Amino acid sequence: MESVVTTCPYCGCGCSFTLNVEGGEIVSAVPQVDNVVNLGRLCLKGRFGFDFVHHKDRLRTPLVRRNGTLEEATWDEAYGVIAERFADIRKKHGPDAIAAFSSARCTNEENYLLQKLMRAVVGTNNIDHCARL
Amino acid sequence: MTNAILELKEFTVRDAIFAIGTNATDCHPLIGVYMLEAHARGTKLIVADPRRTELAKHADIWLRHRPGTDVALLNGMMHVILTESLMDRDFIAARTENFDALRETVLAYPPERASAITHVPADKIAAAARMFARAENAATYYTMGITQHVTGVDNVLSVSNLALLTGNLGKPKAGVNPLRGQNNVQGACDMGALPNVFPAYQPVTDDKIREKFEKAWGVPLSGKPGLTIPDVLHGLEHGSVKALFIFGENPMRSDPDINHVKHCMENVDFSPLKEARFIVVQDLFLTETAEIADVVLPGASFAEKDGTFSNTERRVQRVRQAVAPVGKPDWLILTELMRAMGTKADYAGPEAVFDEMRTLAPSYAGISYARLEQGGIPWPCPNESHPGTPILHVGKCNRGPGLFCAVDFKPPAENPDESYPLILTTGRVAAHYHTGTMTRRCWGLDAAHPEESLEIHPEDAARLGIAHDDPIRVTTRRGTLTTKANVTTRVPVGTTFISFHFSETPGNILTNSAADPISKTPEYKVCAVRVERARA
Numbered sequence: 226m227e228s229v230v231t232t233c234p235y236c237g238c239g240c241s242f243t244l245n246v247e248g249g250e251i252v253s254a255v256p257q258v259d260n261v262v263n264l265g266r267l268c269l270k271g272r273f274g275f276d277f278v279h280h281k282d283r284l285r286t287p288l289v290r291r292n293g294t295l296e297e298a299t300w301d302e303a304y305g306v307i308a309e310r311f312a313d314i315r316k317k318h319g320p321d322a323i324a325a326f327s328s329a330r331c332t333n334e335e336n337y338l339l340q341k342l343m344r345a346v347v348g349t350n351n352i353d354h355c356a357r358l
Numbered sequence: 359m360t361n362a363i364l365e366l367k368e369f370t371v372r373d374a375i376f377a378i379g380t381n382a383t384d385c386h387p388l389i390g391v392y393m394l395e396a397h398a399r400g401t402k403l404i405v406a407d408p409r410r411t412e413l414a415k416h417a418d419i420w421l422r423h424r425p426g427t428d429v430a431l432l433n434g435m436m437h438v439i440l441t442e443s444l445m446d447r448d449f450i451a452a453r454t455e456n457f458d459a460l461r462e463t464v465l466a467y468p469p470e471r472a473s474a475i476t477h478v479p480a481d482k483i484a485a486a487a488r489m490f491a492r493a494e495n496a497a498t499y500y501t502m503g504i505t506q507h508v509t510g511v512d513n514v515l516s517v518s519n520l521a522l523l524t525g526n527l528g529k530p531k532a533g534v535n536p537l538r539g540q541n542n543v544q545g546a547c548d549m550g551a552l553p554n555v556f557p558a559y560q561p562v563t564d565d566k567i568r569e570k571f572e573k574a575w576g577v578p579l580s581g582k583p584g585l586t587i588p589d590v591l592h593g594l595e596h597g598s599v600k601a602l603f604i605f606g607e608n609p610m611r612s613d614p615d616i617n618h619v620k621h622c623m624e625n626v627d628f629s630p631l632k633e634a635r636f637i638v639v640q641d642l643f644l645t646e647t648a649e650i651a652d653v654v655l656p657g658a659s660f661a662e663k664d665g666t667f668s669n670t671e672r673r674v675q676r677v678r679q680a681v682a683p684v685g686k687p688d689w690l691i692l693t694e695l696m697r698a699m700g701t702k703a704d705y706a707g708p709e710a711v712f713d714e715m716r717t718l719a720p721s722y723a724g725i726s727y728a729r730l731e732q733g734g735i736p737w738p739c740p741n742e743s744h745p746g747t748p749i750l751h752v753g754k755c756n757r758g759p760g761l762f763c764a765v766d767f768k769p770p771a772e773n774p775d776e777s778y779p780l781i782l783t784t785g786r787v788a789a790h791y792h793t794g795t796m797t798r799r800c801w802g803l804d805a806a807h808p809e810e811s812l813e814i815h816p817e818d819a820a821r822l823g824i825a826h827d828d829p830i831r832v833t834t835r836r837g838t839l840t841t842k843a844n845v846t847t848r849v850p851v852g853t854t855f856i857s858f859h860f861s862e863t864p865g866n867i868l869t870n871s872a873a874d875p876i877s878k879t880p881e882y883k884v885c886a887v888r889v890e891r892a893r894a
């Protein structure tokens with residue numbers, strides 16, 4: 226069994242816990258004792274909230290809408306469609322016709338990259354996330 | 359938060375906790391438990407909440423105010439503090455500005471007037487004011503109960519006025535402490551996922567700042583502040599926004615007035631002049647929002663990637679990969695997309711991204727992955743020998759002297775009337791999280807709270823001929839849904855409550871998108887509603 230210390234993905238308390246992994250699947254979450262946040266405590270979401278990681282409904286491949294329906298596509302096809310449509314819209318309507326909603330659930334690094342993508346690559350400050358909601 | 363979570367372990371009988379508009383035991387269970395433990399040790403607990411939450415049950419004083427009347431309640435408390443000379447004169451003289459304006463406004467809210475607006479007995483308002491002002495240290499905690507109103511900014515200013523008036527800022531066991539609802543709201547703000555600021559709240563309109571980022575990123579940048587979420591939806595509806603990238607969000611369930619959101623986002627074009635909108639969604643599941651997208655990218659869960667989250671006390675902590683990703687980690691997807699769009703984006707991994715970020719974000723400059731191995735660090739942390747900052751505003755407020763901002767009470771945007779006679783307020787339950795895409799897929803959590811119901815007071819239910827568990831129809835000016843009645847005194851007479859975790863009964867089909875003019879936060883906490891028994 227492998228054990229990895231990480232941070233809870235639910236509320237803003239930021240409890241840390243050890244994920245115990247067997248055969249590539251998470252089997253349990255055990256609270257960290259020696260930190261300065263949760264001191265060995267976890268609520269029910271932290272303790273039992275990991276099944277979704279291995280859920281059968283997880284998306285595994287990119288999807289692209291063709292003739293009205295979402296169909297499986299390769300990563301390169303999906304990136305290609307996005308790059309092409311963004312470039313096209315940018316040319317016709319300017320960068321401010323493109324916007325992004327970032328995620329309060331994703332990491333700092335990912336939020337940094339998405340705002341950089343919008344600001345430095347697309348050329349707009351149209352980036353927000355659901356802090357207000 | 360201005361202060362640290364663990365401070366709650368140090369509260370004594372001489373201190374007070376004021377929880378206003380925060381159902382902490384359900385929404386921030388760790389902090390809720392620390393509050394109850396402090397209360398068990400004798401710390402005073404004052405709770406202001408229309409609903410009888412766990413905290414309200416334990417409170418020394420429970421102020422059951424009508425939803426949307428927080429400013430009147432807080433002004434009433436401050437009236438008592440002023441007229442009974444319970445304020446901190448030294449603190450006000452040394453560390454604040456604009457006290458006279460505050461006094462003038464607040465003196466118009468004697469407890470009797472506050473009581474008429476809030477429906478809280480005047481003597482309770484006075485007792486709460488005295489308990490708060492007489493405590494050696496008093497800390498205020500709030501969440502969406504304060505911010506999700508058309509007067510959200512006014513509410514926050516009032517909370518801050520109360521802290522300044524009693525000298526409860528810039529010291530341990532005090533402060534103004536918003537609890538962040540999602541794991542990394544703090545981090546997303548810190549990283550500049552906001553339309554007006556780069557990482558670390560550096561304004562896009564500041565030429566010097568923009569120059570710094572232009573040099574680092576090697577491209578010219580726009581100095582025009584971008585659009586907020588409601589502005590973007592409006593832009594989609596009216597054709598000024600043509601493309602939207604949605605990263606790990608489910609606005610078709612989380613945003614107010616879902617029918618309107620759907621109308622804005624759907625790729626239906628009624629006008630032959632308008633071209634179709636283009637929507638990209640990156641998420642774990644085919645959410646209601648992903649279903650209407652043109653391209654869907656499979657995202658990775660927290661357990662499948664490395665990185666950092668910043669919690670509600672600004673503490674930056676490591677996220678570590680435990681299992682192989684089903685698809686690809688999101689940081690990799692974003693860099694690959696940047697390359698597909700023709701930009702250089704070569705990062706060896708999340709640590710390289712973090713290191714680039716901290717050269718540009720002064721408050722994160724001293725935090726490194728190596729240091730985080732020893733445990734989380736609260737920003738500001740300007741250099742690598744700096745220990746981090748658990749309490750903000752020590753000695754002086756960040757903006758200089760603390761500024762009193764006098765505010766008057768304004769009613770909610772939509773109030774009960776003949777057709778919609780009850781108030782509807784929304785929130786979360788302990789077992790679930792946000793739109794339920796994750797927790798509804800955890801059997802232990804879904805079993806703990808498998809279905810939605812509408813909380814309604816026995817008196818209202820009796821008048822409407824509704825019994826516990828009856829099927830009911832709930833209608834606002836924006837939408838309608840059917841659910842079950844949960845007849846309970848948890849809500850006061852005249853007020854009902856629903857969560858927004860369930861796709862089958864999406865609470866946000868009902869809510870009002872009227873928003874605070876400054877923060878743009880919609881008024882999830884109050885709208886007018888009609889409840890009827892549904893025919894089975």
Ligand code: SF4
Binds near residue numbers: 272
């Ligand atoms: S269910 Fe009971 S025993 Fe199990 S973790 Fe929760 S509190 Fe502890």
Ligand code: SF4
Binds near residue numbers: 239266270272389
């Ligand atoms: S374990 Fe519970 S209290 Fe702790 S961060 Fe997760 S959701 Fe919040």
